[in-house]
Amino acid sequence: MITSLNWLKSHIDLDGLTTQELDDLLTFAGIEVEGSETKGINDPNVVVGQVMEAEKHPDADKLKVCKVDTGAEELHQIVCGATNYKVGDKVPVALPGAVLPGDFKIKHGKLRGVESGGMMCSGKELGIGSDNGGLLILDGDPAVGTLISDLFESDTIFELEITPNRPDLLSHYGIARELSALTGRALKSAFAADEITTKEDANVASIAADAADLCSYYSARKITGVKVGPSPAWLASRIESIGLRPINNVVDITNFVLHELGHPIHAFDIAKLDGGKVIARRATEGEQFTALDEAEHTLNPTDCVIADASKAAAIAGVTGGLDTGVTDTTVDVLVEAAHFNPTAVRATSRRLVSTTDSSYRFERGTDPLAANVASALATKLIVEIAGGTAEDTLYVAGEAKKLTQPLTVDQDWFSNYLGGVSADEQSDILTKLGLTSTDGKVWDVPSFRLDLTRPIDLTEEIARVRGLEPVPSSTYATPVHASDDDRLYDFTLDIKKRLVSEGLYEARTIKLISTAQLADAANSTITPVPLKNALSEDHTHLRPSILPALLVTAARNVAQGAARLPFFETGTVFAAGRKPGDVVESQALTIVLGGLANDRSWADSSPRTLAFEDLRAVLDSILPNVRLKLKPAEHAVFAKCAQISVGKKNILGVIGQIAPARLRALDIDCPMFAVELNLDVLFALTEKDERKFAELPRFPGTSRDIAMEVPRDLPINRIESVLQQLNIPILEGWQMFDLFTDDSGQKLPADRKSVAFSLSYRNAERTMKSKEVDAAHAEVLAALEKALDVNFR
Structure with a gap:
C-alpha cells in the first residue's frame, strides 16, 4: 500500500521522528x-x-x-551546463551545504578550472518532477531567496506490505491509528457516522433474496444539484501523492475516502440509472458488463452486481460500470457504501483478472460498521466541494453487524507469559489499540479489528506494541542426536561442495520424465513407476534415473551456445517395488561431462575437450578414501559402460560414454561422459569411516617404470587388481602413464597393447637401500607375470 507521510500527519503529530525511525517502528x-x-x-x-x-x-x-542572485549580499558564481534558461529566469539554486535527494551533497568546487559555488537544479534533481531536460524554470515570479520548500511541498512516500489479517491498516487513518498506539501520541481526528435517519426503501436500494449471502448490508444516499469539475488543489495533491490520477471532484472524493478510511465507496450518476434505483443481486449467466476502464466482462451467477432496473451498474466490491459513472454532465449522484462477502469478491476478482483498490480491501474483509462512516465523510466532502444538497435520509438494505466478539483474558497468565507485564501496562496497551473494558478481564474488541478472535491474539498485541526486548529468553527445546537423514544430508552436501570446487554446476530438474526418456535411464534393471494421471506427454513417469533430465539440460545449454557442459544433480529416484503399488525411493548422484575443459581464451588456440579421464578424476576427488572397481557392462544409452562397485557385493552405479547416436538426437556435437551413483549405498559404506590425515613423508622415495605387452582386450583394472593384492610394504602406489596399440600390426601385434606404469616405493621409517627396492620391484614383476599374459619390454 502506498502511504503519504504528509497525509498521515493530518491525523497524528509525527514531528521529531525520522523516516528511518518510522521505518523501524512499523517494521x-x-x-x-x-x-x-x-x-x-x-x-x-x-x-x-x-x-x-x-x-x-x-x-x-x-x-x-x-552570476545568480539568491538574496545574499553578493551574487553567486555557478557553472551550469543546461541550455533551457535565459538571463532573468528564476530557478531553484542549491547552495553549498545543501543535500539533494539521493544524499547528493553540494560543495564549493571547480568545473574546468572555474570556481562554482552551488548548483542550479532541474525538477528531477529536487525530487519534484521527472523532467530532466534542463533547469526548472519557476513560474509566478517568486521572491529571490524564497525557500523552495515554501513553493513545493515535500513528502515521503512509504510502500507498505500489509498482511492479509490486518485489513484495518489499508488506509491512512488506519496506519495513523496504529502509530498512535505505538508512539502514545494522540490522534488529531476521529471519524464517526453522523446522526442520520435510515430508511429501508426498495424504491431506492435493496438486496435480492438470493444475494443476501453476497451482500449483507447496502446503503445509498442521494445528493442533488452537484457541480462536477476539477478537484481543489489539496484534494488533487492527496490523490497524486499516492500515484493516482485526478479525474473529477466527485470521483476523486470517492478515491480519497477509500484511502483515508479504508472502506471503498462508489458514486453513480442517478440520471443514468434505469428507474433511478439500485439492487444488489446475482449476475445472470453470460451477463455482459463494461467496466470503468472499458474492459468487457462476462459474468455468471457466482458474481454479485449492483444493478438498476435493466442492467448491471457495478460489479460488487470490484469496479463500477462505464455507463453509470460520474462525468462532467452529472447533476445528481447516488453514493453507495456497503459490505460484501470477502470470499465472493475474491473469487470474482480472480476470475475476471480485475484487481482494484476496492477489491483489494473487500476481499480481505471490511468493517460493516465503517460503511456509514465512509458514506458520511463522502457526503460531507461532496457537498463542500461540488455543492448540491444531500438528503437527510440514508436508504439502507440489510443490517450492518459488528463482526467482533468480546474476549476474556487472564492478566496473571499474560504477565507470566510476557515476562512480568503489569495489569496496568496490559490495560494501557489494549486501550491504546482501541479495546475497552470495565474490569480488565473482559475486553470489547473494536469492530475494525477483525483479526482479534482469541485471547492469545491479545497477548500478541501486547508483545507487539511493548516490544520483545523485555521478554526474558528461555529454552524449551531439548537437543537430539543426529538421525540417519541428518547424516545423509551432511554427506550429500559435502559431495556437492567438492563437485562445485571441481568446476561443476549443480542442476535442479523435476522428478517426472516422459516415456521416451526412459531409454536414457542409467539402471536398466529398475522398473519405472508410471503416473495414474499424467500431467502431460512429457511427464508420464517418476524418474528412475536423473540422467535423462541432465542430458536434456546439456542439450539446452548447447542450444544456447554453451561450450562447457559440466553438470551434476543429487535427488530422489523411484522404482516399482515387489508388491503392486509399492514404490521404492533412493538417493542418487548423477554427473555428466562434455565439451571444453576450460572456457575459450585468446591464449589457447586449441582448447582441450573433456575426456573419460576427467570424469574418473572427479570421482577420485569426491571419493578419496573409496577404492572403486570397474567392470565392463552393457547399456543402450552408453557406447562404453562399466559397472562401479566397492568390494564384492556393493554395486554403486554405472559410468561410461554416451552413445554418439543419442548425442546426435539431442544435437550435441561433442563427446559426453556420465556416471550415476547410489548415494544410499555409498553413504552406508563411508558413514563409519573416519577421515585420517597422514604425516608428510620424512624419507625419500623412488620409482621404477615398467612397460608390458598384454592382450588388447585385457582391462587395465585387472593389472591394478593384481597390484592391490600384493603385500609389499614399501610399494606406495602406481600410475599408468602410457598406452600404445597398432592396428596395422607392424610395430605391435594387432591383438596386443603396450601399457606403461610408474611404481613408487618408500619406507616410512628410514631411507631405503637400492637392493631392497630392486627386490620389491622384482616381486611385482613376478606377480604380474604369474597372474597375467604379460611380456615385459
Missing part, C-alpha cells in the same frame, strides 16, 4: 516497509535564484559561467 510492529521515497526538497539551502549573467566558459563549449 517491528509487523508492518513491512518495502521502501520509502522522498518527493520534493526540505533543505534551507535550496532557494529561489535569479540568473543575472550568463557567459561562455573559457575552456568548455557546453558550459556557461553564471
